Amino acid sequence: MDDEFTICIVGLGLMGGSLALALKQAGWARHIVGVSRSRTTLAAARDGGAIDVGTSDLAEGIAAADVVVLATPVRTILQLLPEVGHHAPAGALILDLGSSKTQICEVMADLPDNLEPVGGHPMCGKEVAGFAAADASLFQRRPFVLCPLPRTAPAALRLADSLARATGAHPVVLTPGEHDRAVAAISHLPYTVAVALVNTVGATGNPLAWSLASSGFRDTSRVAGSDVDMMLDTLLTNREAVLTWIEAFAAQLDGLRDALATGDEPALRAQLTAARAKRVQVGKTIG
């Protein structure tokens, strides 16, 4: 652990707050500065031992930072990056935790040459938002995707790798496109499907159905409770990949519907059997 760093975390919600707690617990940074618009959040983060000092002024917060981590919804990251470029000290690692990477890494490419940008995305989460849900163990044993830019110095990527490992995560280096296509499949598509599921049953206004809902509905729909601002930004900044997966999903659903409508039992059985086999297989490894 290198404890000489000053790190500034911008955004102290579930992800930023959990990162602050994890790095504090690991003793990774000498000094953790938190930036939030909310005085209440800053006070809670200080009281919770997540940050050493807090401010609502971005320029002030990052002025002395060796590492700046942007932990807000994706479009806020896109808006903040030019200001970060203006105020971050020379040599600083600029890392983010946003849920899509292509647009962020494109904007990172325009940062001043004396900064060291790396896109980041820890593959974990909860359907609850805010510092109150922050948890030092959130990243443990989870993949932490890192997307270095062509300009990123090897030492800066090593520093990002060290930060990820300090949280208990295991770093995975990917291109922004690789990340966005894969995460559209295993995160953005399930979220979209869960939203459609809840709105389908919700549209009926049938209280009987809700009264009978059990663990199956609870789990299948859980991520529909995710933070709307975060997910809206995520979907809108990863639109092409998400739309491609929605089309593929709709084709699979059509196949199930057709087999059921025509009573084609062998076809229906084959689809259910394939899903069960795959789910049992991957269920052993999904964290």
Place this chain on the structure above:
Amino acid sequence: MDDEFTICIVGLGLMGGSLALALKQAGWARHIVGVSRSRTTLAAARDGGAIDVGTSDLAEGIAAADVVVLATPVRTILQLLPEVGHHAPAGALILDLGSSKTQICEVMADLPDNLEPVGGHPMCGKEVAGFAAADASLFQRRPFVLCPLPRTAPAALRLADSLARATGAHPVVLTPGEHDRAVAAISHLPYTVAVALVNTVGATGNPLAWSLASSGFRDTSRVAGSDVDMMLDTLLTNREAVLTWIEAFAAQLDGLRDALATGDEPALRAQLTAARAKRVQVGKTIG
């Protein structure tokens, strides 16, 4: 608790095995007979204290039963009912635990007049099957749907109610149609959606996506691991209701896709916000 009964449970998988364990724990029956095609299952159920005696012969198993519970997949229940009608003693309560109720209650209507049929469906489950997964607490605090037929005597419905309460469940009396439409929404549709989701991502053969999958994918896809025979029977015997819900779901998914494709942020936000509000609301009550 009335401990004078002999009960015969036909099928000792997750549901039948859990029922036997729960009734044994509650001391509800004097004698529990288990019927299974599998000698291994019968031995496990006896060794596990779930049943007093076991047999693979249905006629023998139900010959002295005050209560017969059919706990197999739905189409097996449909096949067994005429044989049950032939061998069950006069006055016996004939209850089932099948996941759809319309077809079962139709066949129950043709049972001999001296039997007392009641359709049943405890609203609980796991994505694992077999007696090894049986759990005496499976039914606790869950709805246990009962569908009496017009011919069912009040005393027989009271006995079914008593059985349900003995497992820790709370009985809910519904018509078969009410049950099947509601359960298509909150159980059969989520299962179908989870199957389509797993097959969508599985069809790509992209190991990167699976390696990044987190709790969101895990939970959204969990029920796709359900027992195929049980779910195949369930979907095929509740076809109209399931197809209606699949159409409604597809329309909701189209709405999300259109808003995303056209970048209609207010429409997209409205759909995500409605789903989150509903999910947070119902999340407080789903068991």
